[in-house]
Amino acid sequence: MSKYDVIVLGSGPGGYVTAIRASQLGFKTAVIEKENLGGVCLNWGCIPTKALLKSAQVFEYLNHAGDYGLKVEKAEKDFGAVIKRSRNVADGMSKGVQFLMKKNKIEVIDGFGKLKSGKKIEVTDKNDKKTEYSADHIIIATGARSRELPNLPQDGKKVIGYRQAMSLEKQPKSMIVVGSGAIGVEFAHFYKTMGTEVTIVEFLPNLVPLEDEEISKQFERSFKKAGIKVMTSSSVESVDTSGDLVKAQVKTKKGMETLEAEVVLSAVGIKSNLENIGLEELGIKTDRDKILVNDFYETNVKGIYAIGDVVAGPALAHVASAEGITCVEKIKGMHVEPIDYGNIPGCTYATPEIASVGMTEKQAKEAGYELKVGKFPFSASGKAKAAGTPDGFVKVIFDAKYGEWLGCHMIGAGVTDMIAEAVLGRKLETTGHEVLKAIHPHPTMSEAVMEAVADAYGEVIHL
Incomplete structure (x- = not known):
């Protein structure tokens, strides 16, 4: 029976990132995957959907070329080719994870893993052959799937x-x-x-x-x-x-x-993948479709951990990755802080895009803060107007007493690439005046953040 320091069950953005960090820290590491490396995110979620949305955006541009002074004959789509491109992008990303596994000397074990007592996992491969592996630390990262409602059963066709x-x-x-x-x-x-x-x-x-x-x-x-x-x-x-x-x-x-x-x-919504992985047999505690863990993701069974969609918190790829890194660094004995779940950015990639972090205005009021709220519309942004994307705005929320950045909410073109400024600012306990005095480049969409802060403090120039 093969013995490891760390075995990760699942290879999504939680699992494979956890495995890589464990290997970097000197742990002999293996990852168990029943389907494709990269999990749902790389194969059926975050990445291929963005490829589809990019095709839609290009098609939209072609259909509105006249708005930019250009002439394009009637644009036609090949739906099959759009889907194929998305799948190719996903396949390429999955192959990239394979490369990372080899680079970091992580053993990839193909099959369905089930926890056994004594820090063991039994893996059943596609030929129904069962093999046992053991590790000092086992990290569950089995992710989630589409949730089915009783009145809306999925048949996969209609x-x-x-x-x-x-x-x-x-x-x-x-x-x-x-x-x-x-x-x-x-x-x-x-x-x-x-x-x-x-x-x-x-x-x-x-x-x-x-x-x-x-x-x-x-x-x-x-x-x-x-x-x-x-x-x-x-x-x-x-x-x-x-x-x-x-x-x-x-x-x-x-x-x-x-x-x-x-x-x-x-x-x-989604349903955590908790079935048939041995939780009941080991007495691992769960509550409402989630595995119960402490601040560093250890379950009630020593040496067994859980991260990502199977634990409470936002079911987001970047959260799963952060949890996995925090988990293995704590196992290593490093000084790590628990993740601040109040500072997790959320992004939606439709048109218009949405990006947000921290409290909404309603939440901040209910928490008892006296607020300074500022907004800046992209219709007043030179870059947005030139790009033909003037819809949307940036909204910022500050504590009036101490200047704490309580929340930032954006809707418009490309805002998912802008929200990190607010996440970092809040992490560093930046005040409104510090954001205001940090010079933002012109002409950019990011200026709208500075302008929204200026609006909150009664100093806005371009409104």
Whole structure:
């Protein structure tokens, strides 16, 4: 039986990053993966969806070339080629992880891993052969999958999850998207841009309901402007897939309504992959679909840890990676601080993009802060106007008493590449005046952050 210092169960952005950091720290490391290196993020999530969205953006540019003084004959799309490009990008990223495993001398064990007592894992390969491995430290990073609702069962054809949504052989003429989190709105935008008639159904009163309310309202206006039908405070009660079209019974504030579409995409959240990995046999404690861990990700069973989507916290790739690094550095005995979950950036890559960190205005008020709030619209940004992307704004929230940067919320083109300024500023306990006096380059979209801060402090120049 092979013995390791660290075995990581799962190779998504939590697992493979954890394995690499463990190897860097001198641990003999192995990673167990039942499917593809890189997990959902690289193969079926973050990366291939961005490839699809890029194709949609280019198609949108071609269709609006006249806005830039250019002439393009009628742009045509090849849906199959768009899907193929996305899959090629994903395959390339997965191969990149294979290279990183070899570079860092990490053994990759193919198969399904199940925890056994005595710090062992039994791995069943594709031929049903079982092999046992042991390690001083075992880190669970098995991730999550699309959550199924009882009244919205997925058949993979007419009612689908995100995996099928990014690999359909034929573009549907119509689609109902259930749920308006990042997954739902990104696919809604992609398919609408490619020519599918899209209706989005959200149970809560606002699209992207976790965002600041002003961001949500701006986003809904943009979606409606793009021709997407938006139904908030609504829920899909049942679906009938017996006919050529799916019939969805939707409960709204006005009563029941029947919607028809070729495909229904269920984007109502995720379900942790906890089944059949040996948690019950080892007595590892769980609560509401999550493994219980301490600040450094150790479970109640010594030597067994868990990170990423299987533990409480935002189910985001960058969070899983950070948790894994924190976990193995603590195992090594390094001085590490617990992750500050109040300073995790969230990004949505539809058009317009959304990026945020920290408290919303409502949350800050409920926490009892006296606030200074500033906003700067991209319609007043020279760079945004020149780029033809004037929609959206930056909103900043500061504590009026001490100048603490409580929150930053952005909606517009490219804002997911801008939010790191706020994350770093908050990490370094930057005050509003320090942001204001840090010279931002002109003309850039990033100037809007400085201008929004200036607005909060009554010093805005360009409004």
